Amino acid sequence: MLDWENIFATRSTRMRASEIRELLKLLEQPDIISFAGGIPDPALFPAEDFKTAYADIMTGPQVGSALQYSVSEGYLPLREWLCGEMAKIGVACGTENIFIVSGSQQGLDYLGKLFLSPDDTALVTWPTYLGALQAFNAYEPNYDQLTPNGNRTPESYRDNAASKGGRVKFAYLSADFANPTGETVDRAGREKVLALAEDLDIAVIEDAAYQSLRYDGEPVPPILSLEIAEKGGIENTRTIYCGSFSKTLAPGLRVGWIVANSAVIRKLVLMKQAADLHSSTINQIAIAHVATGGFDRQVAKIRAAYSARRNAMLQALDRYMPEGTNWTRPEGGMFIWITLPEGTDGAELLAKAIATEKVAFVPGKAFYADGSGANHIRLSFSCADEATIDEGIKRLGRLIAGEVRAAA
Template identity: 40%
Template structure:
């Protein structure tokens, strides 16, 4: 049957990562593809207690419709506990609960973008954001990074050339896919440029609390004096991704637009999940849980990087992230990571080719590895398999 689809569907394709995640279901595959937390670290016993308590104490509300803005006690907890970690002082009126931060990205596209509008982003950038924005047919201006994140001189050049760009999209902490972190000085400078050109910053921060060296850095929003920064947060990396709880933190004027869009999208985020998240944090210390998973992920990161040093050819370079879930591998020019993946799958190891992280294409000689989801034994074996393929090229 020939459906008459919208023209914008021509620009959309299935997420390469989501397709690769299907491989994780095959027991013989060691997959470094997804950005998934370690399931053995989920607080299952605690959630059994929480779910029972929600149903016993608030069952008729948990199973009913709720306000679009979200469950007020949860919004209050996010404002007072999670945002304060990032150096942001707000109250619950600045918080909208979303169905994961991915929904916040989609809403951002709906609110800001018309066809051929300019989106400024890091190069490379998060594939899920690229796909969310592409639905609204913008043009992407990619800003290169160095070890301290997005290069501000290049950002300023882009703003001079495209002063009417709709927003700057950035993942400042342990960026997906590179693992790089934007320095504090550059965070301040980005806000200065945003104020100069009156352009919003979309700060996407799923990984900021997963820091393995040093202290949590102040968020870009913590330097925001004019309400130009829209902050997207989530519990997916630090708690339970299956709950699908994220949030938008913004000044009231722009947050009201997100609320209107959410009303048209799904009315509200799952009432049960919101209460489960709130009751968990009222009865348990989420910081303690985060510290527990940080210890495990740090160990896995260290092991992966050590094994890569031993097994990868010297012609391959890779980032050494201080937090987050990923390292980014650069191959010699001329090599195509997508074609190498085909070989690796025959060796029962998987990764995400890097080309999809560049909205304007190219850069085929990169790939992303995740270290959070595999056991230490599988990390060593998987990197050995990958190294064997790379040395044979």
């Protein structure tokens, strides 16, 4: 019999089961209160709008082309609509700067593929989006720590990368309500990231998956818009912006987008042509229908719902969490990041939480490229109502308080 490990590519050793995904399989028991998911609430999907969109497509003259192959760049009317949306947030661009992907996760995979040769270095925050680490891992990079408001010198990054046999290729960050922390990088931090990228002559990958989900506070301009303002136009920029419809409209269609310099877009289009030809034609048309019909209304609806849930979770944390536990106070997104008393292990806590308190979350370690972060946990407030949030945080606070007492 063939020993498959013998003929798999070297990159395959870095493809391992995701703790989160494996975990989600355990959470199908209905009596568990789960703050683990981090997925949108299906009750908020614009299902009626999608119903109308698919019905219109299937009864209109477009039906043949909706079911047919289409161009790798993506559906032109959707890219045109996106140009208008990007202009509203300070990103003036043309359709040649917009590329449709099968969810922004695919965008991250393609950007890893475009930039990373084995032993190159990617800069990521500690912690960062787990899915970004998984996507990049396939291209066998090293990681170094991006600190948007820190003081690491460009030389230190260059030297680290060279000592590992490659060079720094990009800095990846989610600047708004990041997964997993919920935190936002302020304008000064964004400008420092741009300055660092300029010095290292690398790209910046701006993951904007949660950017539309601001509940209060002042919007910070996207990194790409700051760079366009500074450099006079998108063709002079090094920032690559990854957008997603998964949190605003629906993830099941797998439609996201990338905005960048046209030199990068052209290369990504060639890559997609070779990798999967194009994203689903009919789904791109359906997204265009629903987005043009009422994107702002839909975003207002989910903001109101998630904002109330965030408030409920922050109130419950204030009420039930013991001394020595800290957490972020996000202005948007889906996540709150808890720092447990030093020495507490989030994974061990989860096992106890499921067994004794029937409450679930994601342990923090998976979000760290260096495997640290064991005393953090991620809570998502997107899929539970306010009463359930209160009850779940009460249970979690009780468990953590018991742990703190036992350790004392």
